[in-house]
Amino acid sequence: MATKVTIEEVQRVAGLAHLQLTPDETGSMVLDLNAILDYVAQLNELDTSSVVPLAQVSELDGAGGASLLRGDVLRPSLNRGQVMSQAPETDQAFFKVPKVIER
Numbered sequence: 001m002a003t004k005v006t007i008e009e010v011q012r013v014a015g016l017a018h019l020q021l022t023p024d025e026t027g028s029m030v031l032d033l034n035a036i037l038d039y040v041a042q043l044n045e046l047d048t049s050s051v052v053p054l055a056q057v058s059e060l061d062g063a064g065g066a067s068l069l070r071g072d073v074l075r076p077s078l079n080r081g082q083v084m085s086q087a088p089e090t091d092q093a094f095f096k097v098p099k100v101i102e103r
Helices: 007-016 023-044 080-086
Strands: none
Touching: 007 023
């Protein structure tokens, strides 16, 4: 495969994802990503001209399809007042939870 992931590309993507990679992790990530790309290149060499494109695996013959899915039926839900009265912190419409992402 001609296209290889570089250290600079891994560092740029890690920065966009707000990841702090050590130099060892960056090197390992470069090797892993290039191995994945090499495997995808191998898969691209296969002849798939006789394979029917699918949007869902359930479309395969014998996979069950829609018969395996439950019907979309309206059913009663939990009582909001009862649930909110048991919540540690709420505004009576939503649960209040601590912030988990710091930026």
